[in-house]
Amino acid sequence: MAIIFSRKCELGIQAVLYLASAEGREVISSEEIANELKIPKEFISKILQELTSSGIISSKKGKMGGFSLAKNPNKIHLIDIVLAIDGADIFSKCVLGFPNCSSETPCPMHATWSQLIDETFKMLSEETIDNYKNKVLRKIESLK
Template identity: 65%
Template sequence: MTIIFSKKCEYGLQACLYLAAINTGAVIPSGEIAKQLKIPKEFISKILQSLTTSGLIYSKKGKLGGFSLAKDPSKIKLIDIVTAIDGLQLFEKCVLGFPNCSPDTPCPVHDKWGELRTKAYQMLTDETLDAFTEKTLRKIKNL
Protein backbone atom coordinates (compact mmCIF):
# COMPACT_ATOMS: atom_id res chain seq x y z
CA MET A 1 0.00 0.00 0.00
CA THR A 2 1.23 3.45 -0.91
CA ILE A 3 0.40 6.79 0.64
CA ILE A 4 -0.57 9.20 -2.13
CA PHE A 5 1.64 8.16 -5.06
CA SER A 6 1.63 4.85 -6.92
CA LYS A 7 4.69 2.66 -6.52
CA LYS A 8 5.70 3.61 -10.06
CA CYS A 9 5.59 7.24 -9.06
CA GLU A 10 7.47 6.70 -5.80
CA TYR A 11 10.28 4.92 -7.64
CA GLY A 12 10.24 7.51 -10.41
CA LEU A 13 10.64 10.28 -7.86
CA GLN A 14 13.43 8.40 -6.10
CA ALA A 15 15.30 7.81 -9.34
CA CYS A 16 15.03 11.41 -10.47
CA LEU A 17 16.13 12.67 -7.06
CA TYR A 18 19.08 10.30 -7.29
CA LEU A 19 20.07 11.40 -10.78
CA ALA A 20 19.77 15.03 -9.72
CA ALA A 21 21.81 14.43 -6.58
CA ILE A 22 24.82 12.77 -8.19
CA ASN A 23 24.68 15.60 -10.70
CA THR A 24 26.94 14.15 -13.35
CA GLY A 25 25.91 14.82 -16.91
CA ALA A 26 26.70 11.23 -17.85
CA VAL A 27 24.09 8.51 -18.26
CA ILE A 28 23.74 5.93 -15.48
CA PRO A 29 22.75 2.35 -16.34
CA SER A 30 19.49 1.16 -14.82
CA GLY A 31 21.38 -1.55 -12.93
CA GLU A 32 23.35 1.08 -11.04
CA ILE A 33 20.25 3.12 -10.21
CA ALA A 34 18.47 -0.01 -9.01
CA LYS A 35 21.45 -1.00 -6.89
CA GLN A 36 21.73 2.42 -5.24
CA LEU A 37 18.00 2.66 -4.51
CA LYS A 38 17.63 -1.04 -3.72
CA ILE A 39 14.68 -1.47 -6.04
CA PRO A 40 14.06 -3.92 -8.94
CA LYS A 41 16.17 -3.11 -12.01
CA GLU A 42 13.52 -4.10 -14.55
CA PHE A 43 10.85 -2.02 -12.86
CA ILE A 44 12.83 1.19 -12.59
CA SER A 45 13.98 0.63 -16.15
CA LYS A 46 10.38 0.54 -17.33
CA ILE A 47 9.51 3.64 -15.33
CA LEU A 48 12.46 5.61 -16.68
CA GLN A 49 11.51 4.52 -20.18
CA SER A 50 8.12 6.15 -19.74
CA LEU A 51 9.74 9.28 -18.34
CA THR A 52 11.91 9.33 -21.43
CA THR A 53 8.77 9.54 -23.51
CA SER A 54 7.57 12.36 -21.25
CA GLY A 55 10.78 14.25 -21.94
CA LEU A 56 12.03 14.34 -18.35
CA ILE A 57 14.67 11.67 -18.83
CA TYR A 58 17.30 11.20 -21.52
CA SER A 59 18.33 7.68 -22.41
CA LYS A 60 21.25 6.30 -24.33
CA LYS A 61 21.16 2.80 -25.76
CA GLY A 62 23.93 0.27 -26.22
CA LYS A 63 27.11 -0.35 -24.31
CA LEU A 64 27.82 2.53 -21.93
CA GLY A 65 24.16 3.41 -22.24
CA GLY A 66 21.89 4.45 -19.42
CA PHE A 67 19.62 7.19 -18.14
CA SER A 68 20.11 10.79 -17.12
CA LEU A 69 17.89 13.80 -16.50
CA ALA A 70 16.90 15.46 -19.73
CA LYS A 71 17.27 18.94 -18.20
CA ASP A 72 19.23 20.60 -15.47
CA PRO A 73 17.98 19.70 -11.95
CA SER A 74 17.17 23.36 -11.42
CA LYS A 75 14.61 23.08 -14.20
CA ILE A 76 12.71 20.08 -12.85
CA LYS A 77 10.17 19.98 -10.00
CA LEU A 78 8.73 16.98 -8.20
CA ILE A 79 5.31 17.84 -9.60
CA ASP A 80 6.66 17.29 -13.14
CA ILE A 81 7.44 13.67 -12.30
CA VAL A 82 4.14 13.12 -10.50
CA THR A 83 2.24 14.62 -13.41
CA ALA A 84 4.05 12.40 -15.90
CA ILE A 85 3.44 9.18 -13.97
CA ASP A 86 0.29 9.47 -11.82
CA GLY A 87 -1.28 12.54 -13.35
CA LEU A 88 -3.00 15.23 -11.31
CA GLN A 89 -6.08 13.30 -10.13
CA LEU A 90 -4.71 13.57 -6.62
CA PHE A 91 -5.48 17.28 -6.79
CA GLU A 92 -8.79 16.94 -8.56
CA LYS A 93 -10.75 14.11 -7.01
CA CYS A 94 -12.73 13.98 -3.76
CA VAL A 95 -10.83 12.55 -0.83
CA LEU A 96 -13.98 10.73 0.35
CA GLY A 97 -14.75 9.40 -3.12
CA PHE A 98 -17.91 11.45 -3.62
CA PRO A 99 -18.63 12.40 -7.22
CA ASN A 100 -18.66 16.03 -8.37
CA CYS A 101 -17.03 17.42 -5.25
CA SER A 102 -16.83 21.16 -5.75
CA PRO A 103 -17.45 24.42 -3.87
CA ASP A 104 -21.09 24.13 -5.00
CA THR A 105 -21.59 20.56 -3.89
CA PRO A 106 -18.83 20.01 -1.33
CA CYS A 107 -18.24 16.83 0.62
CA PRO A 108 -18.16 17.03 4.42
CA VAL A 109 -14.39 17.63 4.52
CA HIS A 110 -14.10 19.63 1.31
CA ASP A 111 -12.63 22.78 2.83
CA LYS A 112 -10.17 21.08 5.14
CA TRP A 113 -8.92 18.77 2.44
CA GLY A 114 -8.66 21.74 0.09
CA GLU A 115 -6.10 23.35 2.37
CA LEU A 116 -4.12 20.15 2.61
CA ARG A 117 -4.22 19.65 -1.12
CA THR A 118 -2.86 23.13 -1.69
CA LYS A 119 -0.03 22.52 0.77
CA ALA A 120 0.77 19.18 -0.86
CA TYR A 121 0.88 20.88 -4.23
CA GLN A 122 3.25 23.48 -2.84
CA MET A 123 5.48 20.74 -1.47
CA LEU A 124 5.86 19.46 -5.02
CA THR A 125 6.21 22.81 -6.75
CA ASP A 126 8.06 25.17 -4.44
CA GLU A 127 11.52 23.75 -5.02
CA THR A 128 13.42 22.26 -7.92
CA LEU A 129 15.35 18.99 -7.77
CA ASP A 130 18.69 20.63 -7.03
CA ALA A 131 17.34 21.78 -3.66
CA PHE A 132 17.09 18.17 -2.49
CA THR A 133 20.66 17.11 -3.32
CA GLU A 134 22.04 17.00 0.19
CA LYS A 135 19.06 15.25 1.75
CA THR A 136 18.87 12.74 -1.07
CA LEU A 137 22.54 11.80 -0.79
CA ARG A 138 22.23 11.34 2.95
CA LYS A 139 19.13 9.20 2.57
CA ILE A 140 20.64 6.97 -0.12
CA LYS A 141 23.77 6.49 1.93
CA ASN A 142 21.63 4.98 4.70
CA LEU A 143 19.56 2.63 2.56
Protein backbone atom coordinates in the same frame (compact mmCIF):
# COMPACT_ATOMS: atom_id res chain seq x y z
CA MET B 1 -4.52 0.58 2.80
CA ALA B 2 -4.12 4.25 2.00
CA ILE B 3 -1.18 5.55 0.06
CA ILE B 4 -0.07 8.95 -1.16
CA PHE B 5 2.05 8.26 -4.21
CA SER B 6 2.02 4.99 -6.11
CA ARG B 7 5.08 2.76 -5.76
CA LYS B 8 6.03 3.74 -9.30
CA CYS B 9 5.95 7.41 -8.37
CA GLU B 10 7.96 6.91 -5.18
CA LEU B 11 10.66 5.09 -7.10
CA GLY B 12 10.48 7.57 -9.97
CA ILE B 13 11.29 10.43 -7.60
CA GLN B 14 14.08 8.39 -6.00
CA ALA B 15 15.58 7.68 -9.41
CA VAL B 16 15.43 11.28 -10.63
CA LEU B 17 17.06 12.44 -7.41
CA TYR B 18 19.81 9.88 -7.89
CA LEU B 19 20.43 11.09 -11.44
CA ALA B 20 20.60 14.65 -10.13
CA SER B 21 23.12 13.64 -7.50
CA ALA B 22 25.39 12.18 -10.18
CA GLU B 23 26.03 15.46 -11.97
CA GLY B 24 29.18 15.53 -14.04
CA ARG B 25 28.73 11.95 -15.25
CA GLU B 26 27.27 11.61 -18.74
CA VAL B 27 24.76 8.80 -18.18
CA ILE B 28 23.78 6.32 -15.45
CA SER B 29 22.55 2.80 -16.24
CA SER B 30 19.32 1.42 -14.89
CA GLU B 31 21.37 -1.32 -13.28
CA GLU B 32 23.38 1.17 -11.21
CA ILE B 33 20.20 2.93 -10.13
CA ALA B 34 18.64 -0.38 -9.14
CA ASN B 35 21.70 -1.42 -7.16
CA GLU B 36 22.08 1.89 -5.35
CA LEU B 37 18.42 2.21 -4.48
CA LYS B 38 18.08 -1.52 -3.71
CA ILE B 39 15.13 -2.06 -6.01
CA PRO B 40 14.46 -4.51 -8.87
CA LYS B 41 16.21 -3.57 -12.11
CA GLU B 42 13.25 -4.59 -14.28
CA PHE B 43 10.82 -2.43 -12.36
CA ILE B 44 12.93 0.70 -12.28
CA SER B 45 13.65 0.22 -15.99
CA LYS B 46 9.96 0.48 -16.78
CA ILE B 47 9.68 3.60 -14.65
CA LEU B 48 12.73 5.17 -16.32
CA GLN B 49 11.09 4.50 -19.68
CA GLU B 50 7.99 6.40 -18.56
CA LEU B 51 10.04 9.31 -17.28
CA THR B 52 11.91 9.38 -20.57
CA SER B 53 8.77 9.46 -22.67
CA SER B 54 7.39 12.28 -20.52
CA GLY B 55 10.54 14.30 -21.10
CA ILE B 56 11.81 14.55 -17.53
CA ILE B 57 14.89 12.46 -18.17
CA SER B 58 16.57 11.44 -21.40
CA SER B 59 18.10 8.17 -22.44
CA LYS B 60 21.07 7.08 -24.49
CA LYS B 61 20.61 3.70 -26.13
CA GLY B 62 23.16 1.02 -26.88
CA LYS B 63 26.37 -0.01 -25.15
CA MET B 64 27.53 2.56 -22.59
CA GLY B 65 24.00 3.90 -22.68
CA GLY B 66 21.91 5.02 -19.74
CA PHE B 67 19.86 7.88 -18.36
CA SER B 68 20.40 11.50 -17.45
CA LEU B 69 18.29 14.49 -16.49
CA ALA B 70 16.63 16.12 -19.50
CA LYS B 71 17.15 19.59 -18.03
CA ASN B 72 18.88 21.48 -15.28
CA PRO B 73 17.89 20.10 -11.84
CA ASN B 74 16.72 23.54 -10.77
CA LYS B 75 14.18 23.39 -13.60
CA ILE B 76 12.70 20.04 -12.57
CA HIS B 77 10.08 20.26 -9.84
CA LEU B 78 8.75 17.38 -7.74
CA ILE B 79 5.29 18.02 -9.14
CA ASP B 80 6.54 17.23 -12.67
CA ILE B 81 7.35 13.67 -11.67
CA VAL B 82 4.16 13.20 -9.68
CA LEU B 83 1.96 14.42 -12.53
CA ALA B 84 3.86 12.36 -15.11
CA ILE B 85 3.47 9.10 -13.21
CA ASP B 86 0.37 9.41 -11.01
CA GLY B 87 -1.53 12.13 -12.80
CA ALA B 88 -3.57 14.87 -11.14
CA ASP B 89 -6.24 12.74 -9.44
CA ILE B 90 -4.84 13.24 -5.98
CA PHE B 91 -5.29 17.00 -6.40
CA SER B 92 -8.60 16.99 -8.22
CA LYS B 93 -10.63 14.01 -7.05
CA CYS B 94 -12.96 14.15 -4.07
CA VAL B 95 -11.27 13.00 -0.87
CA LEU B 96 -14.42 11.11 0.13
CA GLY B 97 -14.91 9.62 -3.32
CA PHE B 98 -18.11 11.53 -4.10
CA PRO B 99 -18.73 12.34 -7.75
CA ASN B 100 -18.69 15.96 -8.99
CA CYS B 101 -17.23 17.38 -5.82
CA SER B 102 -16.62 21.10 -6.25
CA SER B 103 -17.34 24.38 -4.50
CA GLU B 104 -20.85 24.24 -6.04
CA THR B 105 -21.64 20.74 -4.77
CA PRO B 106 -19.01 20.24 -2.07
CA CYS B 107 -18.59 17.07 -0.05
CA PRO B 108 -18.52 17.53 3.72
CA MET B 109 -14.73 17.69 3.79
CA HIS B 110 -14.31 19.78 0.65
CA ALA B 111 -13.29 23.09 2.22
CA THR B 112 -10.92 21.76 4.85
CA TRP B 113 -9.34 19.28 2.50
CA SER B 114 -8.84 21.74 -0.35
CA GLN B 115 -6.68 23.83 1.90
CA LEU B 116 -4.34 20.95 2.71
CA ILE B 117 -4.20 19.79 -0.89
CA ASP B 118 -3.42 23.28 -2.13
CA GLU B 119 -0.53 23.56 0.31
CA THR B 120 0.76 20.18 -0.84
CA PHE B 121 0.51 21.15 -4.49
CA LYS B 122 2.29 24.41 -3.77
CA MET B 123 5.14 22.67 -1.99
CA LEU B 124 5.61 20.09 -4.76
CA SER B 125 5.52 22.87 -7.36
CA GLU B 126 8.08 25.02 -5.60
CA GLU B 127 10.60 22.41 -4.59
CA THR B 128 13.12 21.46 -7.24
CA ILE B 129 15.19 18.35 -7.63
CA ASP B 130 18.20 20.56 -7.09
CA ASN B 131 17.07 21.28 -3.54
CA TYR B 132 17.16 17.58 -2.68
CA LYS B 133 19.96 15.97 -4.70
CA ASN B 134 22.48 16.02 -1.87
CA LYS B 135 20.09 14.62 0.68
CA VAL B 136 19.48 11.53 -1.42
CA LEU B 137 23.13 10.48 -1.23
CA ARG B 138 23.02 10.59 2.55
CA LYS B 139 19.88 8.45 2.52
CA ILE B 140 21.45 5.95 0.15
CA GLU B 141 24.38 5.62 2.54
CA SER B 142 21.96 4.49 5.23
CA LEU B 143 20.72 1.68 2.97
CA LYS B 144 24.14 0.03 2.81
